[in-house]
Amino acid sequence: xxxxxxxxxxSFSHQAGLKHNPHAEIVFRNTIWYVFEAVKNMEADIGIVPxxxxxxxxxxxxxxxxxxxxxxxxxxxxxxxxxxxxxxxxIEQIKVVYAHPQTLSQCEKFIRKYxxxxxxxxxxxxxxxxxxxxxxHEKNKAAIVSQEAAEIYNLxxxxxxxxxxxxxxxxxxxxxxxxxKMTGKDRTSISIYPQVDKPGLLYNLLGEFANNRINxxxxxxxxxxxxxxDYLFFIDLEGHIDDENVREAIxxxxxxxxxxxxxxxxxxx
Amino acid sequence: xxxxxxxxxxSFSHQAGLKHNPHAEIVFRNTIWYVFEAVKNMEADIGIVPxxxxxxxxxxxxxxxxxxxxxxxxxxxxxxxxxxxxxxxxIEQIKVVYAHPQTLSQCEKFIRKYxxxxxxxxxxxxxxxxxxxxxxHEKNKAAIVSQEAAEIYNLxxxxxxxxxxxxxxxxxxxxxxxxxKMTGKDRTSISIYPQVDKPGLLYNLLGEFANNRINxxxxxxxxxxxxxxDYLFFIDLEGHIDDENVREAIxxxxxxxxxxxxxxxxxxx
Numbered sequence: 109x110x111x112x113x114x115x116x117x118x119s120f121s122h123q124a125g126l127k128h129n130p131h132a133e134i135v136f137r138n139t140i141w142y143v144f145e146a147v148k149n150m151e152a153d154i155g156i157v158p159x160x161x162x163x164x165x166x167x168x169x170x171x172x173x174x175x176x177x178x179x180x181x182x183x184x185x186x187x188x189x190x191x192x193x194x195x196x197x198x199i200e201q202i203k204v205v206y207a208h209p210q211t212l213s214q215c216e217k218f219i220r221k222y223x224x225x226x227x228x229x230x231x232x233x234x235x236x237x238x239x240x241x242x243x244x245h246e247k248n249k250a251a252i253v254s255q256e257a258a259e260i261y262n263l264x265x266x267x268x269x270x271x272x273x274x275x276x277x278x279x280x281x282x283x284x285x286x287x288x289k290m291t292g293k294d295r296t297s298i299s300i301y302p303q304v305d306k307p308g309l310l311y312n313l314l315g316e317f318a319n320n321r322i323n324x325x326x327x328x329x330x331x332x333x334x335x336x337x338d339y340l341f342f343i344d345l346e347g348h349i350d351d352e353n354v355r356e357a358i359x360x361x362x363x364x365x366x367x368x369x370x371x372x373x374x375x376x377x
Numbered sequence: 378x379x380x381x382x383x384x385x386x387x388s389f390s391h392q393a394g395l396k397h398n399p400h401a402e403i404v405f406r407n408t409i410w411y412v413f414e415a416v417k418n419m420e421a422d423i424g425i426v427p428x429x430x431x432x433x434x435x436x437x438x439x440x441x442x443x444x445x446x447x448x449x450x451x452x453x454x455x456x457x458x459x460x461x462x463x464x465x466x467x468i469e470q471i472k473v474v475y476a477h478p479q480t481l482s483q484c485e486k487f488i489r490k491y492x493x494x495x496x497x498x499x500x501x502x503x504x505x506x507x508x509x510x511x512x513x514h515e516k517n518k519a520a521i522v523s524q525e526a527a528e529i530y531n532l533x534x535x536x537x538x539x540x541x542x543x544x545x546x547x548x549x550x551x552x553x554x555x556x557x558k559m560t561g562k563d564r565t566s567i568s569i570y571p572q573v574d575k576p577g578l579l580y581n582l583l584g585e586f587a588n589n590r591i592n593x594x595x596x597x598x599x600x601x602x603x604x605x606x607d608y609l610f611f612i613d614l615e616g617h618i619d620d621e622n623v624r625e626a627i628x629x630x631x632x633x634x635x636x637x638x639x640x641x642x643x644x645x646x
Contacts, residue, residue, distance in 0.1 A: 141489065162600045168434045169482065186605070209478045209499060213438065220410065230478065230499035277605055308587035310596065311580070318577035325606055327579065329597050331431045336455065336546055337594055337646060377606060 110135050111282075112143045116235045116255045123282040125156045138232075139202030140169040144177045148283060154182065154284035160291055160326075161189065161278045163271065164213040171330055174283070174370050176297070181284040181297055181371030186374065188253065191215055191271045192255060194263040202226055202266075206237040207252040215252055218270040234368055262327060263372050279376070287375040294348040295325065295375035297308035300341045301366040309364065310341065316360045317345060320353040348372040379404050381412045381421035385504045393456050393549040394425045406556040407419040407501075409438040413446045416553060423451065423553035429595075430458065430547045432540065434481040440599055440611055443552070443568070443639050447570075450566055450640030460484050460540045461524060463507065463532040466516030471495055471535075475506040484521055487539040507532055507582045519590040548645070557642040563617040564594065564644035567627065568636040569610045570601060578633065579610065585629045586614060616639040 109129055113121035115136025125134045131149055134153045137143045143155040159170045165167045174181075185296070195202065205219065205226045211234055212219070231237045237251035242261040250266060258265055281297075288294075302309050317324055328345035347354040361367055378398055382390035382406025403551045404421045406412045412424040430440045443450075460480055464471065474488070474495045480503055481488070483532055488495070500506045506520035511530040519535060550566075557563075571578050586593055595613035616623040618641045630636055 139485075141485065160605070161602070162605045165437045166434075166601050169470040170486075214409075216410065216438075228501060230501060232497060234501060235430060279605055308590075308592075311583040311587040314580040314583060323577075324579060326608070327596065327610075328600050329595055330434050331429070334428070336431045336548055339595065341596075 109133065109154075110152040112137055112146035112155040113338070114138075114140060114143060114157065114233070116233060118235045118238075118254070118255065118260045119233055119357060120189060120278060121156060121158060123256065124158075124185050124278075127185055127187065128156055128183060128282055140167070140173050143281070144173045145180065147179060148177060150276075154282050155179075156185070156280050156282045158278050159281050161210070161214065161276070163273055163276050164210055166328055166329065167210070170281070171328075175340070175368065179283040179371075180287050180369070181281045181287060181373050182284050182286060182288040184376045185280045185282070185293065186376050187278050188279060189214070189251050189271065189278050190255065190269050192258060193250050193267040193270050194253050194258045194265050195241050195247075195250030196245050196264060196371070198252065199223075199266055200204055201247045202250045203248040205250050205252065206240050208232070210235050211252050214271045214276055217252045217272045223237060226292045227262060229268050244373055266332050283371070288325070288371070290348040290350045290372070291374045293375055294346070294372050296347055296349055296354055296372040297342070297344050297370035299368045299370060300343060300361060302364060303366060304364050311313075313361050316357045319359040322347055322353060322357055346375070378402070378423075378456055379421040380526060381406055381415035381424040383407075383412060383426065383502070385502060385535045387504045387523070387529045388502055389456055389458060389523065389547060390425060390427060390549070391394065392428075392525065393454050393547075396454055396456065397452060399499070405513050409436070409442050413448065414426055415554070416525060417446060423551050424448075425454070425551045428508075428550045429545050430479070430483065430545070433479055435597055436479070437599065437609060439550070440597075444609070444637065448552040448554060448640075449556050449638070450550045450642050451553055451557040452642050453564065453645045454549045454551070456547050456549060458483070458540065458545045458547050459524065459538050460521050461527060462519050462536040462539050462558045463520030463522050463527045463534050464510050464516075465514050465533060466519065466535070466591050467526035468492075468535055470516045471519045472517040473498060474519050475500050475509050476524055477503050477506060480521050481508075481631050483540045483545060501523045504529070533560055550642075552640070557640065559617040559619045560643045562566055562644055563615070563641050564613055565618055565641040566611070567612050568610060568637045568639060569630060571633060572635060573633050582630050582634060585588070585626045589626040591616055591622060591626055615644070
């Protein structure tokens, strides 16, 4: 089995891929879009991409790719995320910090407290940050990296677990052409694009789920790439599309909104 | 009047500050958090920060700062955003592109189509991208920058308006210690943190607004920085907190949720 993930080697996506299937061949891509393309072009059987983090929130590139491609979410995985400050110097010596923007936003409080005057240089991945620091090996430069990346690049860890909360988890989804069977403990993800503009429409739509005793676990508005105020809604709910109440609620919503099924899959929490 | 914005000079935030008050003294800060700090420390009268973009969505650092500081939104501004590819070479020669992550996500389709193999280097601001390219002046390097930044750094524009949609608008909010008076065409922003965990609670909360004929213009869930599935909801609605129906709805919601008033202000659309 081939799984496409965000590279490079040692990334959290790499770990998520191996967690889904320890024997899989992992195929690395540069962006979330190219992970989806790899599945479309059959260079991989499935793709595994981050969809939200408990500190920094939704990964919008994934919501956009789910909208633009026609795949199903077939599984979700939770991965605890720990960040470390790594480099050759001591914390007092550091003037420059390399970090991926998403990582940075999970360590904002640490940076404000301990490195308020450091120059921040954004990188394309945590592994890239590690690679830069391994090459430079200067005492006044550091990178924010995972334990795995620090090991791969043989970096000294200056301070462990610098993320803003001990509970920092990223939720990944596996996407592919197949569908996941009902397990009895499932989640369904859909996007809703209302076709009628009137006060209370969203409320009425949500009412369909409440009336069918369906628990919503997430709701998020995203600009529909038209004008501000024109939103798509991404909704996660408990249940499988093959559950009668879920199917009924979604069929009713379809009367006033374009509904895109993003998948029903076993839920991880 | 002093207005704190995200720097450096020539940033879209700079333009938004001058749009709010052409005679203001603009004070530049490095992050959204430090813009709020500048207001708190009275180094500026108000701060102006981006809150959402029609292509790339919510700016989560602003939602987090609105949660952590106690200021009011007193105004909102819409700024059309146009991006340009600038540098010394021709498009066929470009191997490296410098861009701010937010800018990059608004030009993803252009990059995929015209520069799929270019190395992408993320920067801390559009002006920083322009500064780097101005210094390097190599034909195989380019930056994604605004018209203003290209002018300040005297850059050649290779391709104009490369954002993924002709309609690309960023919404900014002005925040400060004062409150904005009712104008009759207002918006109110609140965050809601439900204190009861039961199916349909969000639906019931939204029902309070529907029953009071209040139109919701935005709803967004954000992880409450506790566990995944534990969300704060950011809601924008039409009306002013001094409107009787708005006050009544919010008072009712307070019975089952922690409500934080983020401000009532004249709406721009």
